[in-house]
Amino acid sequence: MVRHITVAVAMIPMLAGCGSPQDANQPAASASASASASASAAPVNYGNATPAKTKPFKATPVASFDTPWALAFLPDRRMLVTEKPGRLWLVTATGQKQQVSGVPTVHFEGQGGLLFIAVSPTYAQNAQVYLTYSEPGEGGDGLALARATLDTSGAQPALKDLQVVWRQLPRGKGGQFGGYIAFSPDGRYLFLTSGERQRFTPAQDPDQALGKILRLTLDGKPAPGNPGAGKTGSTTVGIIDPPENTGAAAKAPVRKATMPAPNLTPAETWSTGHRNPYGLAFDAEGRLWETEMGPQGGDELNLIEPGRNYGWPLVSYGKNYDDTPIASPASDPRFQKPALYWNPIIAPAGLAFYYGSMFPQWRGSAFVGGLASTALIRIAFDGTTPREAERWDMGARIRAVMAGPDGALWLLEDGSDGRLLRLTADRAG
Template structure:
């Protein structure tokens, strides 16, 4: 295990202009690491991104736009995106490539979908990405999964996506839509992590086989609002989720386990009332890392590149309320957990998404209108 540097919040230095270029900047983490931050372009409420094999990006905007973006910032709007229920936390969400994208050009998108009676729910669709000269479109779009039931409200959709390392299964985070109790209800798929075959069918080796047809799609239960999900190099699945007032979590996801929401949390209810902490109910899986005050985690990548060799195998998390990028070591910690914060970088803006680029650089999306696409490299690599 690497020795973790002492983390002292007062050392955090916000993003500052670099003398090297008017377009670049540096940010110094609270353990002394200096990053070079190069803005590429900006968006209207960007939410997610993924890299294509040719190095271009696909970027979603919450209002319903999907954009093909070059690494120098040239943007092409992609047609064929379904109508989304835009508002609150809802809209166009995540995007990932089919594991055989190079052969089939299939992509997967998540979005908030309108329903009857002012209700909404997350949905996931697959489609073929067609590029023809200077235009691009989604074709043969098929919805393969929906939150059941659709409910009122505009929060906690989650709808982050990840394929297993073998490419055989799609994992979907399904938030509890700010309703709390559905997370423990086996007759609804809110507050769960879902595991499906790529065509949306249900694998017969999912853990909850004897609790109804819908429960057969569940991989884990008892979740709140999960805005990051990723596999590490050992094939382990990690997901983070927002706590209420305190208690943001990074969880090692195990099949068939219950993560306790809303029965336990290391945070408190918004009205100030107490929620029992995780140690009071050992039958629930406890987080490997927890944050109070919250960081409001959004976006998650397990780093595997060569640009940051000391970060290999570690998690990188975007922070919304923290306005930061958080580096988390994955491995046995002194307190017996398997994750611990190493360093925090004050970015001066809400960070919605983080990704690893094909060359090993880190990329981030700022939240909200005017949110920028940023490329991050070690400052000494410039």
């Protein structure tokens, strides 16, 4: 089972790495001529950046996990770590692990399973945490967002009073769940990435909870002030049968059926046109940033603004897996271009801003984990313009990156023996 999963997940970056993206050598400046509606500079391609020869940090393995996916810090500096097969661990900073009971049933297959974990802004009052996972049900899987209380009073920690507060309906086949969570800086709202499940066109359908970033209350309801506030969805929804592979969007069969509307309305949507968002974080200025897996090429870092359309599957700096081209984001001013992109891909997973004291030279930088690129990438910002500043080869697929309350950077490696790494300043170096 684990072997099957590993192969399936690894295939996409491998395929993408084999191709020769059609616009990898296109000068970034050429994009600016046609983007008359956008004042922003053309994004730079960092796909060909090379890793640095030395690392200004020491990476210490703290613990190992079976296919870890995400980690979150509790106020007492312990961590919660998810394993995609459906296990949750409470972990001390020195690597002592306790399994947490009460995890909901997940469908562990392909890119699905237990995914993200986030500690509620209200944790100090009510010990609530949020989980995302692929929820099995009629018709297939759907991304689910659940909230539960973490009870650490007994011999074994436990999730209690678990409640699904939002779910992606209708369910169906396909990976690319997204599932990342970020909270607004004031702690009032929950932002959730919902991937397009390898179904392409629903990312542009306002009535389907696919390919969107949602802004919800902490109870999972549409947040007030969203761009589509007050609007309701259609009463029927087109069912898109996903292709068996990630072929061209144009070949995806579309079958219309009359059925109850899904639980997405425009009132929940913050932004549209995303493929597989695998990173979501606010910076200290309150700006929301997102990393997104592109197709064959075209991984993106996006500055997320309400009501914007980020273009998938109509525009991308990558191309489809069957080598059919996709229009450039620079060709259509309706769509928001990424702030930067990677072509060839890095396969981004995890996005964290750093404001700690252990690495003062990195304050204000963001860090991105790389799966196919087996890299840790530092993003520096010139105002709102990001650039890839440094890249280090970590020798393993990096599944998650978080800035710890101790000032260290914490990484999770991907795979059946994925390590939790603590990155500290290497003063000897």
